[in-house]
Amino acid sequence: MATATSHAAAYSAEKLTVDGIPVIRLRDSARNIEVSIAPSIGNMTFELKVNGHNALYFPFDSVAQWKEKPCQLGIPFLGPWANRLSEDAFFADGKRYRLNPDVFALHRDSEGLSIHGLLLFAEGWEVVSVEFGDECAEVTSRLEFWKHPEWMAQFPFAQTIEMTHRLSSGVLEVRVAVHNLSVDPMPLVIGFHPWYQITDAPRDEWRVHVPVRTRYLLSEKTIPTGKTEAATLPASFSLAERRLDDVFGGVQHRDEFTVEGRSQKIAIRFGPKYPVAIVFAPATRPVICFEPMSGVTDGFNLHHAGLYPELQSVAPGGVWTESFWITPSGFSSPS
Numbered sequence: 001m002a003t004a005t006s007h008a009a010a011y012s013a014e015k016l017t018v019d020g021i022p023v024i025r026l027r028d029s030a031r032n033i034e035v036s037i038a039p040s041i042g043n044m045t046f047e048l049k050v051n052g053h054n055a056l057y058f059p060f061d062s063v064a065q066w067k068e069k070p071c072q073l074g075i076p077f078l079g080p081w082a083n084r085l086s087e088d089a090f091f092a093d094g095k096r097y098r099l100n101p102d103v104f105a106l107h108r109d110s111e112g113l114s115i116h117g118l119l120l121f122a123e124g125w126e127v128v129s130v131e132f133g134d135e136c137a138e139v140t141s142r143l144e145f146w147k148h149p150e151w152m153a154q155f156p157f158a159q160t161i162e163m164t165h166r167l168s169s170g171v172l173e174v175r176v177a178v179h180n181l182s183v184d185p186m187p188l189v190i191g192f193h194p195w196y197q198i199t200d201a202p203r204d205e206w207r208v209h210v211p212v213r214t215r216y217l218l219s220e221k222t223i224p225t226g227k228t229e230a231a232t233l234p235a236s237f238s239l240a241e242r243r244l245d246d247v248f249g250g251v252q253h254r255d256e257f258t259v260e261g262r263s264q265k266i267a268i269r270f271g272p273k274y275p276v277a278i279v280f281a282p283a284t285r286p287v288i289c290f291e292p293m294s295g296v297t298d299g300f301n302l303h304h305a306g307l308y309p310e311l312q313s314v315a316p317g318g319v320w321t322e323s324f325w326i327t328p329s330g331f332s333s334p335s
């Protein structure tokens with residue numbers, strides 16, 4: 001694979017500076033798809049443009065505006081825990097670890113619970129390869145978690161995280177590899193919080209397919225209780241007068257989550273190590289989030305309580321790897 005931009009090739013990959021901020025851009029010229037990633041802002045993908053239409057939510061006029069007031073958009077990574085913890089502490093291998101909010105400003109929800117881990121807007125991602133060829137364009141970035149004492153004070157498991165974005169055949173693959181450098185097994189509840197949008201129809205006209213089999217019952221603070229019920233969503237339904245903020249299980253990696261407008265469609269498929277999906281569709285914004293998760297919200301503590309036996313972990317010296325795939329279609333050229 002080549003390592004410099006070639007405008008004659010079907011695929012290209014390049015390092016840019018946009019508004020003074022480093023950006024990696026992957027391009028598929030045959031399909032007119034561009035993927036833009038900001039390594040210094042949580043390694044977030046903020047654009048998945050098809051014929052000029054962004055399939056990802058980006059409510060700013062510029063990258064500089066976003067950098068000035070960073071918020072979730074595009075495809076944020078959630079780690080070393082995804083979503084909420086039920087308290088400022090978690091269990092791992094029978095031991096209780098307290099968070100240290102005096103060392104690091106934790107993200108909080110409206111109930112004051114710690115949410116979305118430590119890495120949302122992390123600046124420490126280092127681009128280690130940018131490549132393209134006849135079949136794809138891709139970039140891999142690395143975050144050395146263990147070098148940050150403020151993070152280790154919250155989650156004392158030394159680790160390195162690698163994330164690869166690969167654009168091929170009209171599909172964006174997002175792959176993450178977690179390397180456990182510590183001497184103990186590392187519990188794993190990580191995920192992504194992608195914000196998708198359809199631009200050819202208002203939110204109330206979007207139709208959604210959510211291929212799940214179970215729904216986790218939640219407390220008033222949106223923490224799973226450990227109980228589940230059968231998912232009863234229709235095979236296809238409209239977002240009109242409907243909001244969603246639910247945790248689902250029984251995700252099969254061959255199934256596709258979809259959102260459709262008049263002609264536009266976004267289809268998302270999870271790898272098998274993402275058995276949990278959070279689906280978030282607030283009534284106040286034209287977005288929907290199909291969130292691939294390695295475990296349920298508060299999975300560390302639920303596992304310790306005997307309510308969630310499916311918790312994944314990474315053995316000492318081991319590597320956990322998984323992907324999800326995004327396929328946009330029907331995004332025709334602007335008239």
